[in-house]
Amino acid sequence: MNISIVIPIFNEEGNIPLLYERVVNTLQAKSLSFEIIFVNDGSKDNSLEKIIQLSSSDSRVKYIDLSRNFGHQIAVSAGLNNTQGQAVVIIDADLQDPPELINELYQKYKEGFEVVYAKRKSRKGENFLKLVTAKLFYKTLRNITSIDIPLDTGDFRIIDHKVVEELRKMPEPNKFLRGQISWIGFRQTFVEYDRQERASGKTGYTYRKMIKFALDGITSFSESPLKVATVMGFVVSFAAFFMLLYAFYSRLISKDYVPGWASLIISVLFLGGIQLLSLGIIGEYISRIMSNVRKRPLYIISKSNIESAK
Numbered sequence: 001m002n003i004s005i006v007i008p009i010f011n012e013e014g015n016i017p018l019l020y021e022r023v024v025n026t027l028q029a030k031s032l033s034f035e036i037i038f039v040n041d042g043s044k045d046n047s048l049e050k051i052i053q054l055s056s057s058d059s060r061v062k063y064i065d066l067s068r069n070f071g072h073q074i075a076v077s078a079g080l081n082n083t084q085g086q087a088v089v090i091i092d093a094d095l096q097d098p099p100e101l102i103n104e105l106y107q108k109y110k111e112g113f114e115v116v117y118a119k120r121k122s123r124k125g126e127n128f129l130k131l132v133t134a135k136l137f138y139k140t141l142r143n144i145t146s147i148d149i150p151l152d153t154g155d156f157r158i159i160d161h162k163v164v165e166e167l168r169k170m171p172e173p174n175k176f177l178r179g180q181i182s183w184i185g186f187r188q189t190f191v192e193y194d195r196q197e198r199a200s201g202k203t204g205y206t207y208r209k210m211i212k213f214a215l216d217g218i219t220s221f222s223e224s225p226l227k228v229a230t231v232m233g234f235v236v237s238f239a240a241f242f243m244l245l246y247a248f249y250s251r252l253i254s255k256d257y258v259p260g261w262a263s264l265i266i267s268v269l270f271l272g273g274i275q276l277l278s279l280g281i282i283g284e285y286i287s288r289i290m291s292n293v294r295k296r297p298l299y300i301i302s303k304s305n306i307e308s309a310k
């Protein structure tokens, strides 16, 4: 088999028919053999029925129905664990990633690149806050990690089965696939495209999910935030030392002192803030150590038409 297409689905009933048609047309035009793996991530609409219907009329369509909503990255990972193609394409279901671009991705792949990601030249239909926070996040992430995570890309990409096999060996439950794929290496390149608006439905990424995703990205690939706590400790101790000198000076030499309510309350608040912040940073890491230690399965499959996934 040439290509496996992995598509995570969370409330996408309105997009599935057109998505299927555009993917199939693109691949058939090139006479490539392929499978489409839909991973239903606990949709509350009729997405699952739509997928099962497609799979009964087209044997190239596979589905994995997860027992609940596990989140986008886990849904994609469940798909990746069950692909058979030489190359694997990860694509969103909402047609923001144009299926026709798979042609260009595949062409570059055939030139010998193991990873070809789709880079967004422009981004339509996304609100201002999302654009600004995303930009800021990826800039920061690049600065505090040693791996080269490309800017303006999502998970839309083609990867060789070698890369998929490496991903399967990475057991972390807090997935940040775009970071993991950069980390894996091999020859990587990109193709540019204009990102479209979502065709139908609304985004499954709430701000809550985005914040979790961002923290997963940072904590999986950087220890810098932990060091921030140390650095702040030094800065505050340093400042405190000068405060001490000043206190002695005003008490013993200038004798010009007022009962120090202001300085007291300021230092208490300042220290309290920094201690809480440091504890919070450490907590974020510990919670992730916890989920690694528990070794729970990443997802639970409710049903599937893939033999090995049942």
Ligand code: UDP
Pocket: 007, 008, 009, 010, 011, 012, 041, 069, 070, 071, 072, 075, 091, 092, 093, 094, 096, 202, 203, 204, 205
């Ligand atoms: N998705 C998912 N589980 C979730 C949220 C999203 O499988 O909990 C899927 C969704 O169906 C889509 C892809 O992940 O195929 C990207 O999600 P979305 O378009 O909502 O994110 P956005 O493009 O707004 O960042």
Ligand code: MG
Pocket: 092, 094, 096, 198, 203
């Ligand atoms: Mg989208």
